[in-house]
Amino acid sequence: GENVEQHPSTLSVQEGDSAVIKCTYSDSASNYFPWYKQELGKRPQLIIDIRSNVGEKKDQRIAVTLNKTAKHFSLHITETQPEDSAVYFCAAKADFGNEKLTFGTGTRLTIIP
Amino acid sequence: EAQVTQNPRYLITVTGKKLTVTCSQNMNHEYMSWYRQDPGLGLRQIYYSMNVEVTDKGDVPEGYKVSRKEKRNFPLILESPSPNQTSLYFCASRFTDSGNSPLHFGNGTRLTVT
Numbered sequence: 001g002e003n004v005e006q007h008p009s010t011l012s013v014q015e016g017d018s019a020v021i022k023c024t025y026s027d028s029a030s031n032y033f034p035w036y037k038q039e040l041g042k043r044p045q046l047i048i049d050i051r052s053n054v055g056e057k058k059d060q061r062i063a064v065t066l067n068k069t070a071k072h073f074s075l076h077i078t079e080t081q082p083e084d085s086a087v088y089f090c091a092a093k094a095d096f097g098n099e100k101l102t103f104g105t106g107t108r109l110t111i112i113p
Numbered sequence: 114e115a116q117v118t119q120n121p122r123y124l125i126t127v128t129g130k131k132l133t134v135t136c137s138q139n140m141n142h143e144y145m146s147w148y149r150q151d152p153g154l155g156l157r158q159i160y161y162s163m164n165v166e167v168t169d170k171g172d173v174p175e176g177y178k179v180s181r182k183e184k185r186n187f188p189l190i191l192e193s194p195s196p197n198q199t200s201l202y203f204c205a206s207r208f209t210d211s212g213n214s215p216l217h218f219g220n221g222t223r224l225t226v227t
Contacts, residue, residue: 001172009153034213034215034216043203043219043220043221044203044218045218046216089156099163099209100146100161101158102158103156104155106155
């Protein structure tokens with residue numbers, strides 16, 4: 001089955017700096033890679049996703065890049081703000097016949113004011 | 114409001130006392146799933162359902178049961194809870210389509226088994 005590794009497990013950055021979280025996956029059939037943000041005491045919520053036919057996707061201060069050859073994808077947050085503090089999870093899903101999302105172990109991001 | 118509703122939010126029980134955590138969604142989603150979240154382990158899938166009367170094991174199904182008699186409901190049953198099932202549980206749902214529609218999570222159920 002799919003295995004998703006996520007690094008780092010914790011990350012602290014100064015407000016205004018950039019943050020990068022990296023994930024690798026094992027199943028070459030995976031073609032959908034979402035990122036979820038979980039604020040303290042709340043549910044995970046989708047913030048951005050990317051499909052295997054796209055190398056990069058941006059949404060304001062958030063971007064995700066995908067390297068299918070190397071089987072890794074990354075989340076980039078620029079101009080970080082205190083409200084970016086949360087746990088971030090990457091995930092991967094194989095082809096359409098298998099609906100299972102496999103999650104990484106999460107990254108606790110802390111923005112230092 | 115479109116949502117996934119779990120109950121209860123918090124539950125403290127004793128070893129061996131059967132319990133059920135309910136999950137209901139109002140978005141007409143075919144796919145529903147249960148995850149448990151533990152520190153350092155992320156979100157691990159317990160069971161999932163592709164549609165009514167269709168369920169299958171996830172990565173950590175031992176000690177759990179599910180049922181999918183109706184499209185909107187997907188209860189999680191612990192027949193004989195043990196302390197290692199103390200965890201934060203999330204129900205989630207989505208459409209099964211070729212567009213990879215997003216997974217919607219419930220608010221979570223924090224279960225403590227003593």
